[in-house]
Amino acid sequence: MRFTMSNPSLVQNDNIECPLCLGQGQLTRAEVLERLGMKDFARVAQLSAEEALRLLLRQHKDEENTLWMRFESELTKRLNEVTSKHKNEIQALVSEKNALEVRLKEFQKNQELLLNNTKASERLDAEKQLQDQIVALNHQISDLEAKTKVFEQQKAVELEKLKTQFQGQIIAKQSENTDLDRKVKDYLKEISDLRTKNQTLEVEMSKVARIGKKEEVSFAEEAQTWPGIWLSEKLKKYGDYLLAYRDPSGEPLEPKMVVDNKDKNSVTEDDVEKLIRDAGEQGTPVAALVTRDESQLRTQDKEGRWTSKDGVWILRTTRQWFHRDLDILKPLFETMRAEGPDFLTKNAHLADEIRRTFIDIDEMEKELKKAAKAIESAKELALAYKNRLQQLCDATVPKKIVTRVTLSPDVLSAAKR
Known part of the structure; x- marks a missing residue:
């Protein structure tokens, strides 16, 4: 057992602040107590306890060493007795072990020789079988090469026959392919043109949609006034x-x-x-x-x-x-x-009267438009006459000019009204 004297409550700091000099210097606790005429009993008790613990630890350690020495001597004595008792048996077992090791080595050598001989015989048999298979495959390859040559010759002859037989059809198909390529190009061009037209129409439709929306907005603004x-x-x-x-x-x-x-x-x-x-x-x-x-x-x-x-x-x-x-x-x-x-x-007659009222009002509006148009035409004719008269007055050679002007039916009807 070991005891440690590291208890913080027992260990106190020797340096304390001097109450006389107000912290200007530091004195030990013993010096302060000595100046005050007192003794540090706590320190004396602490040192006495530490000394007693050291003596106790030393005694315990000596007893422990004595016990370990007695244990080691007793253990050595017992080991010697057991060794002497079983020494003959151990020697017999060692000799038997050596004999078994010799026999095991001989058996391993014989086994290795047997395995080598077996592998060699199996390898020879496998090589012989492979050689026989290679010879048979070589014969088959030669037969297949001969048959392949004959087949190639027959294929060339058949191809020539087919070529001569279908030459006209091949030319016709090639011309058809050419026509189809040309048509495909035309179709692609037409598709691109249609896409362009479609994009143009989409732009126009979007414009129309925007115009329609603008019309609705302008109608709302007008109606609110x-x-x-x-x-x-x-x-x-x-x-x-x-x-x-x-x-x-x-x-x-x-x-x-x-x-x-x-x-x-x-x-x-x-x-x-x-x-x-x-x-x-x-x-x-x-x-x-x-x-x-x-x-x-x-x-x-x-x-x-x-x-x-x-x-x-x-x-x-x-x-x-x-x-x-x-x-x-x-x-x-x-x-x-x-x-x-x-x-x-x-009141169905009232609905008919309203319908006729709208028709009459529309007719009156049309007549008013015609009258306004006739008035505009009369103003234009008066302005034309004025310009013509100005030109006649400015002419250097006096001439009698008679101009016939044909009035429009709108002007005549407006004049009659």
């Missing part, structure tokens, strides 16, 4: 917009109408059917089919601009006519708001 008219935001489906008259507070009044803008060459019956379905989905009794120009309306659309189909009243109009048509229909909408949406259905 009309006094007394309420217009909804752009609808995601079932029409483009919802339009209604509004009260003084700005709220929409019933009934509303579905507005569908069309920018195409001509309106079709499918467009009308779709507008009727949209009005049914929105729950409005009135729908408006608005085109960009008058030329996009069919003759039957112009003759029946206000008609009813499947319980929905349809107004066929243009961007230019729409605001005017709404002013005309305002009393009708007020009556429908008071009497109900089926007011026109109960």
